[in-house]
Amino acid sequence: MTEKLDMGRRVRLNRDRVLRAGVSLADEGGIDSFSMRRLAQELEVVPMALYKHVSNKEELLDGMVEIIIAGIDPPEIGADWKDAVRLRVLSARHALQQHPWARRAIETRTTKTPAVLAYMDSFIAMFLAGGFSTDLTHHVMHALGGRMWGFTQELFDDPAMPTAAKQAAVPPEAQTVMLRRMAELYPNIATIAASAAHDDGSVVGHGCDDQFEFEFALDLLLDGFERLHRQGWTSRPGQRSNR
Structure with a gap:
């Protein structure tokens, strides 16, 4: 009591x-x-x-991360490795989007708790069950990185590249000056930013690391993993496939 x-x-x-x-x-x-x-x-x-x-705040945060992990859907039974991994990653992304603080908490954990280790272990199991070698699985896990948890570093999330929300608070004249200056200093970034502008109703919406962009990159990774798996890729020098 x-x-x-x-x-x-x-x-x-x-x-x-x-x-x-x-x-x-x-x-x-x-x-x-x-x-x-x-x-x-x-x-x-x-x-x-x-x-x-x-015992302390760190243990509390560890436990809070465990709660978030518990809300991630388990691997889909009967699905092939590619679908299973994709669904798990997207479920993790959905779970973390409900708790914006969780990404930072996960990134700053210094101790791998049993819940975190079990989550990582389940990812490895999906690739091994798909016939991946332990060698390829090792490198696949490195390539997934934080994407395993449903997040990535946002490439263009920078004050110099104002989002629509930030732009709304800036007078149009100032926006024009800022964008012109950006184009002068960083012409290639400005070109990409201009070509990637989206309407309010777009699937992509405002920002480069939304669901569309995340799934685009995830699918590229999964397709690449599949290709290497079919090639029998190995990291051993002299035995790597060049196909």
């Missing part, structure tokens, strides 16, 4: 309730303002009550 702050009532805490409350709090306010004290206030308990369930 854990004492509430008013001392007159009691509420039962367990690790799962603490972790889920942490996820909800991070969803509302982000990870920067997140703290054990703030979580204790949310649960209406004294801060020390939390330490019966998590």
